[in-house]
Amino acid sequence: MTEKLRPCPFCGGEAKIQLTDSEGNGKSESYLENPYSGVGYVIVHDLSNSGDYCPIATDYDVVQGGNIYASKEAAINAWNRRDCNDIAESRIESTIDIINEEIEVEKKQIKNYRNVIRTHLDRSDGLSEWHNDQISYMNDIVNRKALTITLKEQILNDLKWIMEGLR
Ligand SMILES: [Zn+2]
Numbered sequence: 001m002t003e004k005l006r007p008c009p010f011c012g013g014e015a016k017i018q019l020t021d022s023e024g025n026g027k028s029e030s031y032l033e034n035p036y037s038g039v040g041y042v043i044v045h046d047l048s049n050s051g052d053y054c055p056i057a058t059d060y061d062v063v064q065g066g067n068i069y070a071s072k073e074a075a076i077n078a079w080n081r082r083d084c085n086d087i088a089e090s091r092i093e094s095t096i097d098i099i100n101e102e103i104e105v106e107k108k109q110i111k112n113y114r115n116v117i118r119t120h121l122d123r124s125d126g127l128s129e130w131h132n133d134q135i136s137y138m139n140d141i142v143n144r145k146a147l148t149i150t151l152k153e154q155i156l157n158d159l160k161w162i163m164e165g166l167r
Contacts, residue, residue, distance in 0.1 A: 003073070005043070006080050010088070011051030015064070016044045017075050024068045026061075040068040041075040056087050065090070085166045092159050092166075099152050099159075106145045113138045113145075 005015045019027045022038025032039065042063040050057035058064060065087045069075035117138050120131050127135075 003076050003080070005076055008045055008050060008054060008056070010056055011054035013045065013050035013054060013057070015079055016049065017072055018042050018044050018063075020068060022068070024063060024066075040070065041072050042068055043075055043079050056091065089163060089166050092163055096156060096159055099156055103149050103152050106149055110142050110145050113142050117142075 005017065007013065008015060018041070019029060019031065020040040020042050021027055021031070021035070022040050024040060024042055025037075027035075043065075044058075044061065045054075045056065045064050046058045046060050046062060048060060056064070064079070067078065069078060117135055120127065120135050123131070
């Protein structure tokens, strides 16, 4: 069976099969003469053989989906069957987690700024020009962060929509 790997559905780049031991450590073909640590096959589609901005390309030498297949055929079938949708899905999921974390951080920062603004406003001895400058400066930051949160929430919606398409 000499079925070939199809090009990447996202960037058209090529994927490669790499022989490994059963734990995914890369091996050369000569290892097959004495595969003392088991045999496995992984798919590599990294930055060196992908197009620009491929959503599933990994860093150099990182294995697609972290999967180790028992045979070359199993690896080819998995890739050609578009298991890469699963890979894209898991990458999008982790991106969503990161964005959610950033939104939380920004919300906390907004809260802190608002507290400081309130402290300034509560001063009984009146506001100096310096205080007023500080307050408007901090209000700008709060507004900017609020806008950033809105944009990030829109990106989250788009990503969730893309995820639906992959399923
Ligand atoms: Zn690709």
